[in-house]
Structure formats: structure tokens, C-alpha cells
Amino acid sequence: MTTRIDTRFAALKKEGRAALVTFITAGDPDYKTSLKIISGLPKAGADVIEFGMPFTDPMADGPAIQAGGLRALKAGATMKKTLALLKDFRKGDDTTPVVLMGYYNPIYVYGVEKFLKDAKAAGADGLIVVDLPPEEDDELCIPAMKAGLNFIRLTTPTTDDARAPAVFTNTSGFVYYVSVLGITGTKAPDLKSVKANVRRLKKHTRLPICVGFGVKTAEQAKAIAADADGVVVGSALVSAVADNLTRTGKPGPGTVDAVHKLVKKIAKGVRS
């Protein structure tokens, strides 16, 4: 089955450029503002959108995305609302691939079969679930692929050549290379090591490799795009939301624009 992700990466390959993958926490700072932010991402230059599914205990995320999740939850975010947000987004955009990214517990509690059915119906193309390594593939990965959703795997600097085959079995869409040892949005990636690792992993997979964790600037994006098939930006965008709220934590007039402006800047880097 071909998803919007496969179609998009094939098209970009023809164009000869890397993808810009943007992460936004669904429902941050509230449903309405989040819909505006997400709806404007493709025009600002996003090729793929990751919807962060809020969770109270995001063990692989740094302070920025932790705070984004808690803002969304405080504003009433639930799994149901995240899927409704995706449905609303799809009313205006049927081509941009959407990946739902988060942790397993809210999915498990929602019910795996029901989640896959509802996510697919809402217009999702893929899933990234941080706390489901290949050892737990029976939980969600295999059912997701059967349901026609890509199951995108995180690979890390600790994914050595011995481990790589396990990680690249039962995966599709693209590969998310975590460029640093650590959590999202803290350390800056070491560009030399990213280059070497992307080349190394390419020997194990024909899937596009996107690089994320710690990418904040157009310059970094440009450098990474030279070797990788895509660049993921997340914490920087979630921080842009946080930095442009009013003093009482409410969305202000500039909240949506600030995110789009940053996406445009980074998109320029990816495309140059």
C-alpha cells in the first residue's frame, strides 16, 4: 500500500531535494490555535507534518516538548481531540503526509484496533511511537502495517551495524535518525557524526532517512539536508509557540505567525 509519505518522498527525490519534517504538539496551546498553526505549515514549507500526541510522561523529550504536551493537556487535549484535529486539517489538505508521534500508553488505553481504525479514517499516514522498540513489534507495529499505516522507527547513535537489521525489519515510510544521544531539543547535532551515521545506515535500508533531535537553525538544516533525505524540526517550533504566548500563557496575535516564520526560514535552509 502506498501512503502519502511514500508519494511525497518519491516526488522529492525527483525534485532532488530533502524534505522538511515539522513536529507540532497537537492541541498546543489550544485546539483552535493549533489547527491554525498546523494548517499553515505546508504553505510555510513543511513537506511532512508530525502531530505530537500529548502525554504526561514523555521520557525521550526535553523541556520544550514536555511543556508543549502539558499546555495541550491543560487546554483539554485528548486522543479523540488529536484525531479530530487531524480530520479538521484534512478538510483543507489531502496531500501532506501526517505522522502521529508519541508514546504507547494513550494508544494502548484508547485500544489498539480502534486507534488504528480511527487514525486511518482521520487521515494519518504513519506512526512514530517512541517507547515501542522492535522487541515489542506485536503490540502496534505489525497491526499498524496491516492497517495501511507506516510504522516509522527511531534509530540512534547506539543502533550499530549489529542492531540495525532488527530495527529495519517491519518498518516503512521513512527512518527517523536521532542525531544525538539524549532527549529532544537539548544538544546540537554533531554534523560530522550525522554524516557518517546516515551513510552507514543507508547500507542497511533503502528507506529515506530523516534526521532530527536538536535541529534549530536554517544552517544546521542545510548541512544535514546535504546527506539526509529529510530534516526534522520539533523543539524549536514548540519553543516558538511557548515564546509567543501572552503573559498568562494564552495565544497572542503573533503566536501562529511566529511558528510559520521559523518554518519558512528553516525551509529555505533545506532547499538551498
Added chain:
Amino acid sequence: MTQAPTPNSFRTGPDEKGLFGIYGGRFVAETLMPLILELEQAYRDAKADPSFQTELNSFLTHFVGRPSPLYYAERLTQHLGGAKIYFKREDLNHTGAHKINNVLGQIMLARRMGKKRIIAETGAGQHGVATATACARFGLKCVVYMGEVDIERQKPNVFRMKLLGAEVVPALSGSRTLKDALNEALRDWVANVEDTFYCIGTVAGPHPYPEMVRDFQCVIGEETRKQMLHQEGRLPDSLVAAIGGGSNAMGLFHPFLDDTSVEIHGVEAAGLGLKTKTKHAASITGGKPGVLHGNRTYLLMDDDGQIIEGHSISAGLDYPGIGPEHAWLNDIGRVKYVSATDKEALEAFQLCSALEGIIPALEPSHAIAHAMKIAPKLPKDHLMVINMSGRGDKDIFTVADILGVKL
């Protein structure tokens, strides 16, 4: 749910995927996966190496002070008028609780693996103090994550850890308590995979931790078995232990799981009452299965799968989950999980102090509270063991505060 058939033995878990029934597993980020596999291998090697056990036993004897006594609580027995009650005196261990049994095992494993930096999470501070103690003894760098709220509640233990040379890092995320300290420790581990060993304090987390911590704590139950046979000439009739994550309970229970004549009671913290929904820490009696901190188990959460922090008078029981093996033992019915409220624990705390001359920690006070409910109805020849998992010195400030006494 269909009832699983009764297994031939209750002591064979987990399976090779780290599962106890449907519970347990390895729900961690990919960065940690190679480390967890390496840890499992290193643990298997150590377990098979007699010199590892010999060295560990030597430290348990001379550094911890094991075996801990199995003590006949004569006046409590007379007061309750039923079952003959024994205390397994883990409160007499060095550092004042059962935590050190597990810590020593893990730290010696870390040394074997060549790890130089130890991280740990702590709630009340007991596991943090035990880890800092073992690190001081072996000259290892120690970083303890502790919720900002708990640092405020448990100042003496924070100071102890610092005296022992540990760095105490406040967990500022989420609810700023034990679950967040665990999140922060996992985040640290992901960032420092090369030189760091994560010393988990309870029978939870990704496989092999629940199994490994259980094995290190089983010394409690193994000694109890020998001591009871020596003192009474037979096995006990019942065991009672308090449960937060469940390591003291698992250590006492596991060696007796296949002795079906032994009734086993795990006591969770009911806080202000199970009816309050959010003001208790009883994951089994008041929660449902979910996935957190590397394992599937019973958790306190809302209908959307968001974790609720839980409440208990005892900071050591104040965790929204429980070890996966307990979750399994509950479902198959081998262990009976019950609960005791803050108020009941407080009464037990005072009664035990006054009658036995032993100030118990608030954690085992929950176990005593349950014994107070069931012991009077039992015959006088019923042998009951309560795990006195820690001493109450750390809790006198909390208790004084609740009783309205200014120190």
C-alpha cells in the same frame, strides 16, 4: 478476561521477552535498547558466576549486617489477640531499609560492567541514600534524581545523600515527584549511555530490572524461610508486606510463591481512600493496565491514558505504578492485594512504636495496619510474617506535623 490456567510454578517468570503473563516487557526508546540487552547479558553472566554471589554475600554480611532478625512481636500479638506475629527486621539493615540489598547487587554488577557513573531515582530518599552509600563505598560517581516536591518533604535524606558525596538533582518536570524523577533518570541515561549505569530502586522498569531487583531482594524471603523453620519448625501461614513499586514485598513473597499453604497479602497505599480516585496510590486495587517507565503494569491514570501522580502519607509508596510481577500475581490470584489508608497506617505507626519499641517507617505501617485488620480473627497458632521494610526515623517530621506536634 478469561482466567489463565494455574502454572506448575509461580517462580519461573519472566519469559525471554521479560513478560509475566501480559505484564513487563521492554517499552523503551531505541537508544536504550542496546544497553538493556547488554545489561541482561551481564546479569546472566554474573548470576552464573559463583564469585559474584560470594562477594555480594560478604558485603551483605559485613556491610549491611545480614541476616536481619525474624523477631516475634509478642506485645502486638497479645494486643491483637489472634495470629502469632513476626517482624522481618529489614529496618535493622545499614541505611535503615531493605533498599540496600538491591543497590549492592546492582552496584557490584555496574562495577563488573566497567561503569563509572551511577544514576538513580528516589521518592522518599531511601533508595537514593542506599545508592549514595554504595557509591561512596566503591568510589563511584553518583547522581540522584528527586522530585522538587520530595526534596522539600525529605530534607534530612537530601542532606544524607550529599554527605555521602552524591549529587542530588531536582526533577522539575511534570508533578515533580517520584514518577518525574524516574523520567529524568531515564532522560539522563539516554544522554549518557556510554559510562552510566541506571540503578532502579524497585521491581519495575524495563526487563531485566523487575527480575534482577527481585532476585537481589529475595534474600529477605530466603532468610525468613530458614529462620521460621528454625524458630517454629514449620513455614509461616501468611505474609504481609506494603507495596509501592513492590520490591520489599516481592523479596519476601517470591521464595514462598510455590508453597500454596502460605497466604500472601500485598498492601497498597489507599491514601485518603480509594473513592477519592486521585488521592491514593493503589495501582492494582484502584488502577488499570497500561504502559509506563518501560513496562506494562497496573497504573493510575485517567480515561485518556494520562498518568495521575497518586497520593500517600508515605512518600515511598507514592508511585502511580507497581512491579509487573505483582500485576501478574494479582491476575492469577496467587497474591491478595489489599489496601490501607493514611489514617490506618498512622494508627499502626503509633501502635507499633508504643507496643514493640520499634518505630516503623510509614511504608511497613501499611502492612501492620492490614495485619491489625486480619490478625484478631485468626487462630493463635497462625504464624504471620510482616515485612518491617524500614525504620521510621525519616518519617517523624511528617507524623509530628500531622499530629500537630511542633519539633
